[in-house]
Amino acid sequence: MPLPRTWVRDADGSPYDVDNLPYGVVSTRGTGGDAARVGVRIGDRVLDLGAAARELRPEWTPLLTAPELNPLLAAGPARWAEVRAWVRTLLTDVAHASKLRLLGLDEVTCHLPVRVGDYVDFYASEHHATNIGRILRPDGAALAPNWKHLPVGYHGRAGSIVVSGTGVRRPTGQRKAPEADAPTFGPSTRLDIEAELGFVVGRSVPWGERVAVSDFERTVFGVAGINDWSARDIQAWEYVPLGPHLGKSFATTMSAWVTPLAALAVARVPVPGQDVALVEYLREDEPQGYDITVEVELNGTVVARAPYRSMYWSPAQMLAHLTVNGASLRAGDLYASGTISGPEPDQLGSLMELSAGGTRPFTAGGAQRTFLADGDEVVLHYSAPGARGRIGLGEVRGTILPAR
Amino acid sequence: MPLPRTWVRDADGSPYDVDNLPYGVVSTRGTGGDAARVGVRIGDRVLDLGAAARELRPEWTPLLTAPELNPLLAAGPARWAEVRAWVRTLLTDVAHASKLRLLGLDEVTCHLPVRVGDYVDFYASEHHATNIGRILRPDGAALAPNWKHLPVGYHGRAGSIVVSGTGVRRPTGQRKAPEADAPTFGPSTRLDIEAELGFVVGRSVPWGERVAVSDFERTVFGVAGINDWSARDIQAWEYVPLGPHLGKSFATTMSAWVTPLAALAVARVPVPGQDVALVEYLREDEPQGYDITVEVELNGTVVARAPYRSMYWSPAQMLAHLTVNGASLRAGDLYASGTISGPEPDQLGSLMELSAGGTRPFTAGGAQRTFLADGDEVVLHYSAPGARGRIGLGEVRGTILPAR
Incomplete structure (x- = not known):
């Protein structure tokens, strides 16, 4: 059966084809702007799904005209499938074209x-946890x-x-050098990224119940890119015994697009192998991860390609x-x-690892680099195999602003 | 100047007099119930503040008819003072009595x-942190x-x-005895309480700003009792290196009443003394705590009286x-x-400390006890000195339900 083709110009065969269709929340730029509502990315355009619902599916307006995906998430997996099928129909049957509003990403x-x-x-990467x-x-x-x-x-x-x-403002806080008697205070000098994959929970589950590993796909709506910015100096001083706090809590950046699990069916792969007998609730017939790659770009240079398929724990195990x-x-x-x-030196998702704790600078854009400087721009690009080429999972972009 | 007296029967001189006036969210029991809205406790009654606003202050209905205190919190410190002054007037001038709806707590x-x-x-108690x-x-x-x-x-x-x-269901999870090769799985066998004081933030503060220690009273709305239930066996196995997670995340119980800081003016006391030079943002002219006592009651027996005034860090320092x-x-x-x-053996706010890690049982209700058994009822009673006798800060009650 041939794969469906979209009528949207330049979208067919692009990373944002009708096999993908990630959801976001958008408003139109310009005088005053308008209300934020749900949109779906197709090629370099955004289908105004809020407007489409008002026009064509009024019963779905509460799900699709909200300024957040939460009502759609809460609607549950059967509705997610219906909405996705409807959006595919809209974007593949040219009869709908005149009724829809497509906005440029810009x-x-x-x-x-x-x-x-x-x-x-x-903390699910064995390579990362070992390195750190x-x-x-x-x-x-x-x-x-x-x-x-x-x-x-x-x-x-x-x-x-x-x-x-x-923009991400450089955090200020306490740190203490190992040999110092007392902490000092100031802007973080070891500001770092963490290239991660996020899982957006759709279904509410009442207090006192459990989610089995087999319930993953009906509980999680989709994935998003996450940069969990980290101030390593603040973190190292504060984290014993209750874990990271201010070294992380200043900012976490999330991609604008949430890719539904339905778009990632062909990207599922077994995790590399778990060599310890697990207690029952973590046992999965064959733990599945995703073959998603994150390109880590620093000031225009790709400094790492981090493979999500190398993660030790599956997302279903994390949820359980x-x-x-x-x-x-x-x-x-x-x-x-x-x-x-x-496992490879060019597959590391933090500068802490790429620079061996700041001791071994790496090259980016012709410069020797360890941690983040003011003005640095970091972009994480997420992609995965799709039915006909790679699909895009959006990007996570942030520029470092100087400390206040 | 004589202190104002309330016309509400039996409330004058009680722990919930007009000097106190904590806020909660209530609905009326009975056929169908009605919508949850804001109430204020006075004696053993609750003033229906949502109804009072509709009748007498329609401009405040968005703050007082919501099913949560959040709109009132977000209104900011000037409005908090106005609402409190209005409530005191309502409850002290008998001319208002006929226009108000008082509900029994029951x-x-x-x-x-x-x-x-x-x-x-x-983790602000030096005694607790040292004991643990x-x-x-x-x-x-x-x-x-x-x-x-x-x-x-x-x-x-x-x-x-x-x-x-x-009711609090006993959590299930992994634990590992120090001498065991591998973890086991099952209901927690070391289920504990943590008697704490909670601070409810009122004012929103944008990303990138700081709250100075001197901003505490215009940022925090009030206090609530907190029981941070803890599964010590789950916590001990999981908490290295990222801190507590499932040992705590199953349940935290909060009192139904939030006491505004305005009611606690006479309970302010200096913290016991900080013997280390602090970095600038934590310096407070004289760090202030609160002379609040928490009685820890287990199955009807008071097993500890924990003094909040002994805490090392002030709430303003925590917020900064x-x-x-x-x-x-x-x-x-x-x-x-x-x-x-x-510092005293009868002032400990966890069973872990009261039983020396489960090694030295204590007596409650004639029985020898260490950690919580199914069916145990724990009640934390909070009180503080007020302008004319002690004021009540509500209670935190929970009964342990058997594991699923």
């Missing part, structure tokens, strides 16, 4: 797509004894999540762990993978 | 008073090197916060720390003190 402002309830950040463990705890085991028995994670600050393109104690889920909760690092 | 259902954005849990450090890390220093330089804290799960009276890196605040954010423990 005509819209993209807003944070999801009002995030709770944000949990995992060696740098931060050179005298101890790189991985803590629990690491292969459960997906280690912690709660991050939901209120600091911002949309791609937002998150809820095994009875914690509830809300539509709009977000959990992220932790930094994506592969 | 006629209403109390709802979670605040939709919590982010929840940060600190000795139990969990017997071979290391009880306090980490950072402890006296910054208020250590981490993010908890906002979506698991429930109102006083909600929370935002020094530019993290934003939203109306409805919550931060808690961490377990309140004093």
